[in-house]
Amino acid sequence: MDYDINEDQKLIKDSAHSFLSSECNAMFVRDMEKSDQGFTPELWQKMAELGWMGVMLPEEYGGIEGNFLDLTILLEEMGYFCLPGPFFSTVVLGITAIMTAGNSKQKESLLPKIAEGNCIVSLAMVEENASIKPESILVSAKKQDENFVINGTKLFVPDAHIADKIICVARTKNAGNKEDGITLFLIDKEAAGLQVTPLKTFGGDKQSEVTFKNLVISSDNVLGEVDKGWPAIKKVLKYAAIAKCAELVGGGQRALELTLENANEREQFGQKIGSFQAVQHHCANILTYLETSKWMTYMAASKISAALPCDKEVSMAKAWVSDSCRNLQALAHQATGGIGFMEEHDLQLYFRRIKSGGSSYGDADFHREIVAQELGL
Amino acid sequence: MDYDINEDQKLIKDSAHSFLSSECNAMFVRDMEKSDQGFTPELWQKMAELGWMGVMLPEEYGGIEGNFLDLTILLEEMGYFCLPGPFFSTVVLGITAIMTAGNSKQKESLLPKIAEGNCIVSLAMVEENASIKPESILVSAKKQDENFVINGTKLFVPDAHIADKIICVARTKNAGNKEDGITLFLIDKEAAGLQVTPLKTFGGDKQSEVTFKNLVISSDNVLGEVDKGWPAIKKVLKYAAIAKCAELVGGGQRALELTLENANEREQFGQKIGSFQAVQHHCANILTYLETSKWMTYMAASKISAALPCDKEVSMAKAWVSDSCRNLQALAHQATGGIGFMEEHDLQLYFRRIKSGGSSYGDADFHREIVAQELGL
Amino acid sequence: MDFEFTKEDLKVRQELREFIEKEGTPEMFRETEDNGDIYGAPLGREIIKKIAAKGWLTPGWSKEYGGLEASEATCYAIRDEMGYMGVPFGFVAAHMAGPTIMRFGSEAMKKEWLPRISTGEIEFALGYTEPQAGSDLSAISMRAEDKGDYFLLNGNKLFNTSCHIADYHWLAARTDFEAAKHKGISMMIVDLKSPGITIGPIITMAGWRTNEVSYEDVKVPKENIVGKVNQGFYYMMSALDFERNFPLGRYRRIFDIMIKYAKETIVDDKPIAKNPLIRQRLAQMAIEIKATYLLYYNLAHILDSGRIPTYEASMEKLFATEVAQRITNLGMDMLGLYNQLVEDSKWAKLKGSIQKYYQTSIVETIYAGTSEIQRTIIATKGLKMPRR
């Protein structure tokens, strides 16, 4: 049993913290929210130079051979600073899908580019029913000679507006078992029949509607086997759930710090508000939510890293972190008072991201149901 | 809109409070818990002389022509003092059933006796499935000439061990609509085939298993119409739910007082513990649970008294009061500390009754489901 | 005991609802939302004047000053219904300044201000909070120096919503700099167009605007002092007892919208209303809303009985605002991923209203006395718990 991060991870954490504190302050975050692109190529390039895109990749693809736990630690810092941009979609969703399902040709052609910061990837998974269950995949890909023709609409596709490649999760067969018949397609941004329409979100990130209208794609661009795409997506969803937890934990950490800064500074009734029991106990509860969330995230991440069975642990973590971070954020606002409600105060950045993150990749109810199944209930 | 109780009700409340504070102290409550009977005929007789058994009865039956709201106020005081004995089963369950379903002969023969304190009544409703839905009535009564033959087992029958009459809710027909085919029987304690076996409860009250073994009963003892007993039981259950709320509110009031007595007396760290914000806020939350519970109870009771439609309001009240009183009791223990955990401290009396009361006549989940139906969900 | 509305109250609610359905325009509602839900801007003023003409702005006031002499129960019902209908319910003039003038103001002041308030002609902005005076209003430090026939004001106010659209500032300022903190504050009425006043926007996380206001050598005539000099703190506190309440109306409307949404939205071939988890949470909200209104109308009942609510007002505000947060949180959970989409996004559900109110609800448990302050009031005033 070891609760400490190792020396390499400490290095990742410290260097990410120091890099992002200079490159990604709260003003930059606000600017990116307002911008159409939602990121800057300059920052993206610097991140690539630091090796971040390749954190989980083998050396042969330009990576640094890290594991998922290393990525978790990096994401926690990104959450702390509300890093805008397509890191999550490219690295957590894209690389995981390609590494899991891709053939060596696909890996060789894509992964080094991604590692260099020259390819942004996203995953088009969710549809109008807003569900991440296999039976919810209805966008269809019909075989036509050596090609497939894709039709339908995907929603909530992160960073699709700037993606070079979009991995589309489509149905190629209607079997009784809904996990069967799902196929992944690697689609180029220039493909005819692809249309990306940005949605406006309150979480500060960029998501889009992506429609496929008789989009013809060759079989070479199938990622993995035809009809057998679900296991890879299931893995991606597990990674994404814990990756999102890591971001939330980082954000929760910053929300606590902001709360303490105010509580230890502001005086009312002749004393620091941080000396009032009511405020102290709110902060103690925040820390309790935060530390349990942190350990739950690390626990699940270390199971993933060790390639141990972890469906239960992943769902436990996502359910707990989604609820807890929402609760801690509410306490942070309550302890901070009026100033925390203002746009100019940074607390609101976390409020929005924490709620979005809680709903993404399965909310607490969804994951509790999986835990119930894992308990044999 | 009028939130005040009227002069008559104030009189009921004050006289009940003063009577019970001398006749029913916490030592007496403990003695009754330990006794086999769970009540004393002396106190029962005094209550009858005060007109309590007849609070809802017309004058012709020896009553004082009060309404359900009057009864609610009386029950609140009984809850405050943890009054032991068969008042609830006789008056809330028994009288309501007889007044609703009984014919004039049955009323004339039973109600005056009850009012005089000479007849204890109970209702045998719940069975092994522990449910209060009509489909859960399985104890069967089969027609045989002019008689019925009853077979089966009832559980959780309050005060059956001392009841002179037990109203048995039995199934006389297996129809598709489970509300159809339920019949009420007035059974004498001496009836052959009736067996009463006390259960041991942690709530301090007396409940029994009641078994019917080829118990033969004449049609004269059918209360109301054959097969048409459910509407009367539904009404009894509504009355019982709100009556239980009233007891819980009274108990909650006392739990708050006990908490305050300790908090305003005990010193730690050189100050009264009641001056600490954490304790103050616990107590503020207790009062909030208590007052909302009180108004919800009165609101539903006044709807019942005015014979207005009130399925939704009754279920709202029972759901809210069950949860809130449990919450307020937990806060009371937390604010009181170690001494409140001791048997000799009165707080524990309420702890047990509040949990039992919350489960009785439909718990919070059960009643929320009814509210959902009433909302058209 | 009787918890039913009178026929008259039901009729007034109905009339009011129909009136706003008829008169309200999308532009007016939009303007209102952008301004932080207080009227004052052109379209709001227009409809408020019409509402005032019906007597619904100040229904409890005497006819002399433009009221209907209605019961508090009626006033509370109207106020709640206005919230439900999307018409801002926090009128500083009608609900805070007016009643205080009525209780403590001179005859001249009453004659001058009350009719203009009850007709909806003028609106006030609240001028209590300062950077260092939030929960602790006795710490107010805006200086008002006595210069003979006027006061000279210098200092800053923070989070003074609607100053940029209201006519007058209902201002608490320090007029005695030596006295104990509570004993040196006065209430006064300041024309917001006075020279020396600078109003700067502060945008809330929910997108609407509040203000920081700076006073630099602002002259306020002495006749604009309300009641007695240096009694302002007590007037503020007294007003809170009378006026503290939180009509749940606009969140109740959100809830009704959610109920409809749950019935109409099909997921996995059945309405989400049939999901047991959703059913239970919606039912629980309906229950908590009911409890809120029982507390709310109890305040009216206490006033109608000639008494003054104390801790009861704190309890209602505490409970109602927490219910408001739970309603919007449930709404967000029900919408799932759609909860992220804002009003003008493609695919937005319910016009993005849930996430907007979800954000606004955060401040409800903070402004006008935080939940923590309310709990302390309940404990010390309601339960007489010791201060030491």
Place this chain on the structure above:
Amino acid sequence: MDFEFTKEDLKVRQELREFIEKEGTPEMFRETEDNGDIYGAPLGREIIKKIAAKGWLTPGWSKEYGGLEASEATCYAIRDEMGYMGVPFGFVAAHMAGPTIMRFGSEAMKKEWLPRISTGEIEFALGYTEPQAGSDLSAISMRAEDKGDYFLLNGNKLFNTSCHIADYHWLAARTDFEAAKHKGISMMIVDLKSPGITIGPIITMAGWRTNEVSYEDVKVPKENIVGKVNQGFYYMMSALDFERNFPLGRYRRIFDIMIKYAKETIVDDKPIAKNPLIRQRLAQMAIEIKATYLLYYNLAHILDSGRIPTYEASMEKLFATEVAQRITNLGMDMLGLYNQLVEDSKWAKLKGSIQKYYQTSIVETIYAGTSEIQRTIIATKGLKMPRR
């Protein structure tokens, strides 16, 4: 980072479990429950001696004093497993007195007491709480007057569980009556059979026994003082940092029983485990139990890393005890009306264990530092929030 048990720890848990399954008798478990879950009575002593012989009573101690020199992780795992198996987990001798003697006692004292503790030969009862000293232990007022070669003790202790069955009192008493409150308390070992000690039962609401203990002219030899005179308060506080933890084991067992019950109990033709409301709540409990153990084993990790937990111990105790209450509350809700039936009633489910633990769970958030005290420690020690 690694959150898995070592193979050795898994093996020890397994052995311990099998051992208690084999050795535990219903009479022993019953005796234990009646005595407030601390050993000391005849049957408990018997099994504890056997457990001690395996090294499992004080696994972390050096071999010199009868330990296994095991890691704290192993110690924590053993302690939790003992709770799970129904063997009381709070050993005053092994977990509180022993470690303090080891840290602060003289060599002679170590030699005299530690081997007798590690073999399970003797048990201590905790002697901290007094009528006016609960959360505030600095207010301890039991008088210990220096009479040359002994102290003369007078005063009262309250809620000193297991005094009626233990051998020695691990007593905090005031030895300096002039010094500041924290600086006049000493720790000492008192033979509970000493003349002048009267032990009276107090029965808890959960049915088990604790005590009030009065000291009247009780003589305690000076060699029974632990460490330095007047340093007792600091020893108590230091011990809390080392020893504060709440192994959830016995509530985890209740949870496992509930899971089984949910799968096996048929209502309306299907197991209640299929009721979505029950499923969600059981899953939530499984999640919270997981979170508890993450906090719990972090304490072991901190100790194994050579550091001392501070606020982390408070957090674990706070969190675990609240989880314990939620587990039993859910159990009560799942049982419905059956939740009322006590162990020896006809129709009782799960031997009435749920309601028994439901009642016991009430005190978990109170004794050994209330949840409120723990939150204050987390805020002031963990977050360095200001005291004023």
